[in-house]
Each structure stands twice: as C-alpha cells, then as structure tokens.
Amino acid sequence: MKVKLEDVAKLAGVSPTTVSRVLNNRGYISDKTRKKVEDAVEELNYYPNDIARSLFKKRTNFIGLIVPTINNPFFSELSFYIEKISSNLGFKVILCNSLGEFEKEKSYATMLIRHQVDGIIVCSYNRGIEAYDNPRLPIVAIDHYLSPTIPVVGSDNYQGGYLAVKHLIDQGCKKIIHINGPGDLETPTQNRRKAYEEIVDNPITYELNNLFNEEETAKTIRKIFRDHPDVDGIFASDDITAAVCLNVADELNISIPNDLKVVGYDGTDTVLSLLPHLTTIQQPIEEIANTAVLILNKLINDFEIERNTESVLAVQLVKNSTT
Amino acid sequence: MKVKLEDVAKLAGVSPTTVSRVLNNRGYISDKTRKKVEDAVEELNYYPNDIARSLFKKRTNFIGLIVPTINNPFFSELSFYIEKISSNLGFKVILCNSLGEFEKEKSYATMLIRHQVDGIIVCSYNRGIEAYDNPRLPIVAIDHYLSPTIPVVGSDNYQGGYLAVKHLIDQGCKKIIHINGPGDLETPTQNRRKAYEEIVDNPITYELNNLFNEEETAKTIRKIFRDHPDVDGIFASDDITAAVCLNVADELNISIPNDLKVVGYDGTDTVLSLLPHLTTIQQPIEEIANTAVLILNKLINDFEIERNTESVLAVQLVKNSTT
DNA sequence: TTCCATATGTCAACCGCTTGATATATTTTC
DNA sequence: GAAAATATATCAAGCGGTTGACATATGGAA
The missing domain is CATH 3.40.50.2300 (Response regulator)
Incomplete structure (x- = not known):
C-alpha cells in the first residue's frame, strides 16, 4: 500500500489534521510537532496525494x-x-x-x-x-x-505578410506567388494572405489542403513551377513549406536567390539553425x-x-x- | 456549481448508484432506466469527474x-x-x-x-x-x-556508430572526427562513440558540454577545423550538430561532400525535410x-x-x- | 400458491486529503 | 488566582465518484 497521511500521523503520534497543517503551513504548529511530522514524512518517504487534494480543492x-x-x-x-x-x-x-x-x-x-x-x-x-x-x-x-x-x-499576421511581400518586391521580384494553408479556416493566419493579396497586383495563392504532409507540398510546388515558370518570388506561409520550395528548386536547378527568392514564416530556432540561409518572418x-x-x-x-x-x-x- | 452525478440522478429520478452503473456499464440496467439517465446526462451537459473516479480507483x-x-x-x-x-x-x-x-x-x-x-x-x-x-x-x-x-x-547505438563510420571510410575519408555529448553520461549513446573509437585508427572525439546550444556547438566546430585542417569526415552524434557542421563548413568555404563528408544521427522527419541532403543514421x-x-x-x-x-x-x- | 432465479435499485462505506468547528492546554493580564 | 487571550491539537463532514452488500420487484416453474 501507498503511504498516506494517516500513516505519517500515526508514526508522528499526532492526528491527520496536524499533519495536514504542517504540510500546508496552516494554523499554529509548535516546532516540536512540526519536526516530528517532518521526520515521519522523511522516514516513510511520503508523497501527498495530489488527486485527493485536487478533489477537495476543486483545483488541479x-x-x-x-x-x-x-x-x-x-x-x-x-x-x-x-x-x-x-x-x-x-x-x-x-x-x-x-x-x-x-x-x-x-x-x-x-x-x-x-x-x-x-x-x-x-x-x-x-x-x-x-x-x-x-x-x-x-x-x-x-x-x-x-x-x-x-x-x-497571436502575432501580427498582416504585418508579417506585408513585410514578407514588401521585402520580395524590394529585392526585385516581379511575380510573387503565395502558398498558404486551407483557405476555409477562419484563422488570423489568413491575414498573411490578405496582406499579400492586397499588395501584389495579380495575386496567385496556392492552397495546401494537407498540412504536415511534405510529399503533397512538394507536388504542389512542382505544379507552381510548371504553371508559372516565370515565378521569381515565393512567400510561403511557414518555414517547412519554404524549405520544401528550396528543395524542389534545387531539384529543378533553379538558383536561389538569383532565379527565385523565397521567404518563409515562423522563424523557429530549429529551422534557423538547420537552414540559416532562410529568409523568414519570425514570430515572437x-x-x-x-x-x-x-x-x-x-x-x-x-x-x-x-x-x-x-x-x-x-x-x-x-x-x-x-x- | 458544476453538475455532478447526484444532479443527474435527481433529474433522472434514480439513485446515484444507478447513474454510475449506467455510466460504467455495470450490473443490470433496463433500457428504460438507461435512457432516462442518458437523457439527463445530455440535458445537464454532465461530464464525470475523473479526479474523483481516479481517487477511488487508484488509477489516473x-x-x-x-x-x-x-x-x-x-x-x-x-x-x-x-x-x-x-x-x-x-x-x-x-x-x-x-x-x-x-x-x-x-x-x-x-x-x-x-x-x-x-x-x-x-x-x-x-x-x-x-x-x-x-x-x-x-x-x-x-x-x-x-x-x-x-x-x-533505445536503438542500436553501436551499430549506428559503426554504420556511420564505416560509410565515411567507404567514401574515402582518411581523417574522421567524432562529435559527441558529454562523455561522463552513462548512456547507451556512448556506444556510438565506442564504435567510432574502435574502428578508427586515431580517434579524435570532441565533446559538447552544452547540448542544445548551437552557438557553443559552432565554436567547437570551428575549433575542430582549426585544430585539424585535414579533417575530411565528421560523424556528429545528432543531426543538429551535423547541420551546424554544414553551416560552419559553408562559412569557411569548405566544400561538401568534396572536402568534407558529414554524417548526422537521428534522421527525424523534420530534419530530413529541411535538409534532405544530410546523410544520417536514422533511429526508429x-x-x-x-x-x-x-x-x-x-x-x-x-x-x-x-x-x-x-x-x-x-x-x-x-x-x-x-x- | 409457493419458491427461486433473474432483473433492477438503493445504502453506506470508502478513496486520501482539507478545514470549520470545537476542545484542551498554556500563557498573559490584572 | 481567575478570566481572557493565545497556542495546539482533534473531530467529523465533505470533495465526487464507485462498489459490495442488501432489498425489492418480476416472472416462471413446480
């Protein structure tokens, strides 16, 4: 059996209440009693049962x-x-x-x-x-x-989209394509897209229906290059997608950043240490x-x-x- | 107040035990009673309190x-x-x-x-x-x-070390250096190092004392290149370290894989999708x-x-x- | 009709801890 | 030295469920 408060009380020669008082620092407890209880806790290797405590306190x-x-x-x-x-x-x-x-x-x-x-x-x-x-x-x-x-x-997704696209334009991109998650989700993330679509003249957004599936993502990206061979800027709505862009570009011998510039999104430590080359919008x-x-x-x-x-x-x- | 089992029982016109029986599918319960209880649960939007249940069952x-x-x-x-x-x-x-x-x-x-x-x-x-x-x-x-x-x-760390080093040797590496975590840890991970040190003639292992700190890692790696300009193979004990190697090599204009070959360790989905070029030992x-x-x-x-x-x-x- | 199996429910104790109410011991005050 | 104040400890109920023991209802079989 597990040691319980009662066992501690018995060993210390006091009542369960007293033990509880010592453990929770409530009410008056003499140093002697406290010591006895603490010794008993020590000796029995007692761990209070937080489940029982939670039940009473209505707080877990x-x-x-x-x-x-x-x-x-x-x-x-x-x-x-x-x-x-x-x-x-x-x-x-x-x-x-x-x-x-x-x-x-x-x-x-x-x-x-x-x-x-x-x-x-x-x-x-x-x-x-x-x-x-x-x-x-x-x-x-x-x-x-x-x-x-x-x-x-959340972070300022509109601003993020704005910064990304503005940067691509500043770097001379003429045809910028955006890759985003499913458009039917009502998330602030859609503001990244909104910024893009507001700034760029003829916005073209590709949607990824299956997030977290890189093979699908790679297919979509290959399609982008097929559909729009003149694309020279990609704003991906996350870094993994951006990385897949880089990989597909590499596979198709598209030179980065000469032929194509890519901006990702998120800027996690992990991605930045694995891909320190990646330009990205960093979320706080x-x-x-x-x-x-x-x-x-x-x-x-x-x-x-x-x-x-x-x-x-x-x-x-x-x-x-x-x- | 939160709805409790007793409230459900009252609304359904049965005893708490009966409700518990319905909820846990124990004992005989008529369809009529079951329905009454289920309706009450529905109506009150009742969620059983798993804390209370855990306390009794001694299983959380x-x-x-x-x-x-x-x-x-x-x-x-x-x-x-x-x-x-x-x-x-x-x-x-x-x-x-x-x-x-x-x-x-x-x-x-x-x-x-x-x-x-x-x-x-x-x-x-x-x-x-x-x-x-x-x-x-x-x-x-x-x-x-x-x-x-x-x-x-865990996975077969010795075999992993063996495969990595063997591969580097097969690829023509003459001077292979190993980067590992702190050597004083008694972990099976040390078997990666063991394999390396048993296979290679003059093993040189650098230890990273501060895991999860890439700046430190980069410093150590720069030191490796300074200390051993003739290194032509690195076996890193994890992929992040391997990635830092690649980055430092890039920074120093060391060509991969011509001048230097790198093998990482872990082979996670994330790393492989970000760095599909990386040769690594993949753990299951x-x-x-x-x-x-x-x-x-x-x-x-x-x-x-x-x-x-x-x-x-x-x-x-x-x-x-x-x- | 009586008896017993089956079906359906209820009672009350318990899981381990907390705490307000209460009792007792000790010290202070005048 | 008695009353008041302070310090210390205990009792018992309760947190929200579960379950073994027990009670009652129903329906055949004998």
Whole structure:
C-alpha cells in the first residue's frame, strides 16, 4: 500500500489534521510537532496525494494544451515555452496532438474537462466543439478564433505578410506567388494572405489542403513551377513549406536567390539553425506563449476578466540569403 | 456549481448508484432506466469527474513524460509518437522539459508521483533521483540507464556508430572526427562513440558540454577545423550538430561532400525535410515510442514483469549527398 | 400458491486529503 | 488566582465518484 497521511500521523503520534497543517503551513504548529511530522514524512518517504487534494480543492493545477502536432518546429517551440512558463506558475501541462482532426480534438477536449483541468490552451482549429462553449472553462486560443468569448493570442499576421511581400518586391521580384494553408479556416493566419493579396497586383495563392504532409507540398510546388515558370518570388506561409520550395528548386536547378527568392514564416530556432540561409518572418514565439499562459492564468483566477480580447504581437523580418 | 452525478440522478429520478452503473456499464440496467439517465446526462451537459473516479480507483491514466526539451526534432518526434500511442491506450501524457537539469528533473519526478501518475517515461539523464527508486512505480527509460530495475528502450547505438563510420571510410575519408555529448553520461549513446573509437585508427572525439546550444556547438566546430585542417569526415552524434557542421563548413568555404563528408544521427522527419541532403543514421523513433509505451503499459498492469530488460532496435543509414 | 432465479435499485462505506468547528492546554493580564 | 487571550491539537463532514452488500420487484416453474 501507498503511504498516506494517516500513516505519517500515526508514526508522528499526532492526528491527520496536524499533519495536514504542517504540510500546508496552516494554523499554529509548535516546532516540536512540526519536526516530528517532518521526520515521519522523511522516514516513510511520503508523497501527498495530489488527486485527493485536487478533489477537495476543486483545483488541479492542470492545463491542457491542444496542438495539431508537436512534431513540428513551430508547435514544439511554442509548447516548450508554454510548458516552461506554466510550470513556473505551478501548472502541469497535458499534451494533446489533435492532428487537426475534429473527432480527435473533440475527444481530447472532453477528456480534459473530465480530468478537471483548470484551463486549456488551444492551437488547433476546429470550431463547433461543444466542450469549448462552457463559459466557466478558461480557454485561450492561439492564432485561431474559436468563439467570441475566447481570447486569442497571436502575432501580427498582416504585418508579417506585408513585410514578407514588401521585402520580395524590394529585392526585385516581379511575380510573387503565395502558398498558404486551407483557405476555409477562419484563422488570423489568413491575414498573411490578405496582406499579400492586397499588395501584389495579380495575386496567385496556392492552397495546401494537407498540412504536415511534405510529399503533397512538394507536388504542389512542382505544379507552381510548371504553371508559372516565370515565378521569381515565393512567400510561403511557414518555414517547412519554404524549405520544401528550396528543395524542389534545387531539384529543378533553379538558383536561389538569383532565379527565385523565397521567404518563409515562423522563424523557429530549429529551422534557423538547420537552414540559416532562410529568409523568414519570425514570430515572437516565447512572447506568444507567455501572453497566452498569463491570460489563461488570469482567467483561471478571476472569471470576471475581459474575455473578448485579441493580443497581437509584433513579428520581424529575418533577412538571409534566400532573398 | 458544476453538475455532478447526484444532479443527474435527481433529474433522472434514480439513485446515484444507478447513474454510475449506467455510466460504467455495470450490473443490470433496463433500457428504460438507461435512457432516462442518458437523457439527463445530455440535458445537464454532465461530464464525470475523473479526479474523483481516479481517487477511488487508484488509477489516473496519466503518464509522465520527461524529456530534456521538446524543442528539438528528435524529442518532439518521439514525444509525438509516445503521446499518440499512449492516447490509444487511454493514457494522457503530462509533458515535462527537464532541460537536463538535476533539480528540474527531480521536482518534475516528485510532482508526477504526487499526481499519482500510473507510470513515467524518462528520456532525460539524471541519475540519483530518489523518486525513481520506488519499485512500485512503473518507469521506462529511453536511451539512458537509470537503475538496474528500470527497463531501457533505445536503438542500436553501436551499430549506428559503426554504420556511420564505416560509410565515411567507404567514401574515402582518411581523417574522421567524432562529435559527441558529454562523455561522463552513462548512456547507451556512448556506444556510438565506442564504435567510432574502435574502428578508427586515431580517434579524435570532441565533446559538447552544452547540448542544445548551437552557438557553443559552432565554436567547437570551428575549433575542430582549426585544430585539424585535414579533417575530411565528421560523424556528429545528432543531426543538429551535423547541420551546424554544414553551416560552419559553408562559412569557411569548405566544400561538401568534396572536402568534407558529414554524417548526422537521428534522421527525424523534420530534419530530413529541411535538409534532405544530410546523410544520417536514422533511429526508429516510432518503434522506440511504441516499445516504451507497451513496456510501460505492461508494467502498469502487471508488476511481476521482468524489469531488467534492454530493448535494442535497429537503426538505418540514410545516404544522401553530404557524403 | 409457493419458491427461486433473474432483473433492477438503493445504502453506506470508502478513496486520501482539507478545514470549520470545537476542545484542551498554556500563557498573559490584572 | 481567575478570566481572557493565545497556542495546539482533534473531530467529523465533505470533495465526487464507485462498489459490495442488501432489498425489492418480476416472472416462471413446480
């Protein structure tokens, strides 16, 4: 059997209440009693049962994190910081990979609620998940509009799109093509596209229906080169896609940056250390994480906070040699 | 207040026990009663409290995952699969980034135990963490020896080192240098080095003390080129380090693969899609994850299992154009 | 009709910890 | 030296479920 508080109490020769008091620093406890209890805890190698404690306190210190897939530099960096910051606030993070699938996300959301998480951070993108509708459940969304009562945190996607396209134009590109995710998603990410389409004369946007599948992406990119041999600038809406562009270009002997300039998006540490040549729009990932966790924390501790907020953080152009 | 089982019982006009029976499919329940209960659950939007359930059942379905940092392609891919497989078995994963720091790992381990996780998967590397010594706690280590009673899962590091070095020799390298992590860690990873040092005539191994810090890595690599201008082959013990080698080589105008051949290690999807040129030793990450989770699951369900096991999975040389 | 198997429900204790209410011991105050 | 104030510890209920033991209802079979 596991050692429990009662065992500690017996060994220390005090009541369970007293042990609890010592453990939680509540009420008056004499030094002698405290010492006895601490010794007993030590001797029995006692670990308090946080499940029991959570049940009583109605607070678990768990937060759920739903990402499409952690196996992607952007989400892994984001998750890293979210976990780090949460952990400093005393929260534990439950990791969920939704793969962007509705059913998966739904079942994860349900699971999180059943497990009484104190709050949820969602970086996935499915609307219509009833579990999110509970106004008592603190939720923060990253880069996705879930509902009017759910705060959104993200970077300035319009500005990012603007910087990327402006830079390509400044570098002399005449025909710039944009590659983006599925257009039917209502995410702030669409603002990258919006900026592009507003600036460029004859915008051409290719959509990737199957994110996180590089073979598909490569096919789409080959198609771009076939359809538009005169393309001289590509603004990809993420770095992995940009990298695939570079690889396909290499395969087709298209010289970078002479024949073609490429700008990516995200600017994670991982990508920048693997591909230091890549020009990209860098998102302030740590700051996004920080903002999201802080808002969630406020929501958890105080329901009366303004919920209809959108935090827009600044992005940055990182110039390298693909442009 | 949150809706609880009692509320459902009241609305359905039955006892709490009956509701519990319906929810858990235990005992005899008439269709009529079942329907009444289900309707009440629906109407009240009831979510069972898994914390309360866990307290009683002494089983939380949580597993802890301790990695140095999820912000790294290898660990993020590994974590992805671990979460995926665990989730299929009904487990939820608590993510912990130890950064390889003793104190952090210790406090995470303690936290996990207090939260009554059913088991822990450790990919970090600190020994001497008392929390792991509890023989009643199911633990599986990935690529690190923690204690004789903790099963280890990993790939064949010796074979990996052998394949990498052999390949470099086959490609005509005369002076091969190896870059590895800190040598004082007792990990199976050291077998990569062992293979290298056994095959090569005058082995030269550089150690990276500060993993996950690319600036340091770049400095070390520059030093290698300074110390050994005649180096014509590098076997790096991970892909990120290999990528930094490529970048430094580029910076110094060393032509790859003509002047220098580089072999990395890990072969994650992310790295291979960003750097399809990189020759590397590919670890069977999904299989590692799968094996680890299955062993952990067995340990959780049956303590009498053989604990002193080491699972060694096969690696594969992925030949590309850096060699 | 009586008896027993089957079907359907309820009661109450328990999981391990917390805490308001309460009791007892010790010290301070006048 | 008694009352008041302070320090220390205990009792018992409760957090939200689960479940073994027990009660009642229903329907044949004898």
